[in-house]
Amino acid sequence: MQTPELIFDLPTRRATQRLAQQLAPLLEASDLLILSGPLGSGKTFFARALCRALGLAPSERVPSPTFILVHEHETTPPLSHADLYRLSGPAQVQQLGLDAQRDDGRILLVEWGEPYLELLGGDALVLTLSLDPRKMAVSGTGRRSAAIVRGLGAKT
Ligand SMILES: Nc1ncnc2c1ncn2[C@@H]1O[C@H](COP(=O)(O)OP(=O)(O)O)[C@@H](O)[C@H]1O
Numbered sequence: 572m573q574t575p576e577l578i579f580d581l582p583t584r585r586a587t588q589r590l591a592q593q594l595a596p597l598l599e600a601s602d603l604l605i606l607s608g609p610l611g612s613g614k615t616f617f618a619r620a621l622c623r624a625l626g627l628a629p630s631e632r633v634p635s636p637t638f639i640l641v642h643e644h645e646t647t648p649p650l651s652h653a654d655l656y657r658l659s660g661p662a663q664v665q666q667l668g669l670d671a672q673r674d675d676g677r678i679l680l681v682e683w684g685e686p687y688l689e690l691l692g693g694d695a696l697v698l699t700l701s702l703d704p705r706k707m708a709v710s711g712t713g714r715r716s717a718a719i720v721r722g723l724g725a726k727t
């Protein structure tokens with residue numbers, strides 16, 4: 572199931588932060604968000620903005636999970652941020668146990684997660700960034716993520 576897509580122009584970092592602030596209140600425990608798009612398109616920047624919008628204290632850093640593959644952040648609800656770019660296949664992804672983090676009530680935000688949608692538990696809000704011009708397409712792959720898309724569409 573693929574819901575209709577929303578498209579946002581993100582000409583400035585401020586526009587990206589504003590979109591994160593609009594999305595944050597629509598999110599619930601255990602939601603899955605996939606960030607895709609080329610290197611430098613703003614996946615990690617968006618993840619940082621979303622953590623701030625979910626109430627992460629300014630003193631807490633949000634490093635890129637490029638080397639340490641998963642970071643846990645004490646946002647509300649709590650959020651785990653992963654980057655699967657360096658992984659070579661489903662067996663390695665399975666080992667990370669990311670679906671269990673969702674079972675624990677954590678929002679799961681995954682850069683380069685699209686090939687592993689089902690392993691991550693499915694029903695994903697897919698955020699696809701593009702460069703030149705900077706844009707974000709938002710769609711859902713299931714019932715819960717479709718509701719988030721509708722909520723965001725109603726606000727924007
Ligand atoms: N509108 C925008 N939204 C997000 N990032 C932007 C924007 N304009 C410029 N940037 C810059 O682009 C870079 C995006 O890098 P990053 O988030 O690490 O990308 P990725 O994780 O997709 O490889 C950052 O240096 C950020 O400051």
Ligand SMILES: [Mg+2]
Pocket residue numbers: 614615635654682
């Ligand atoms: Mg990144």
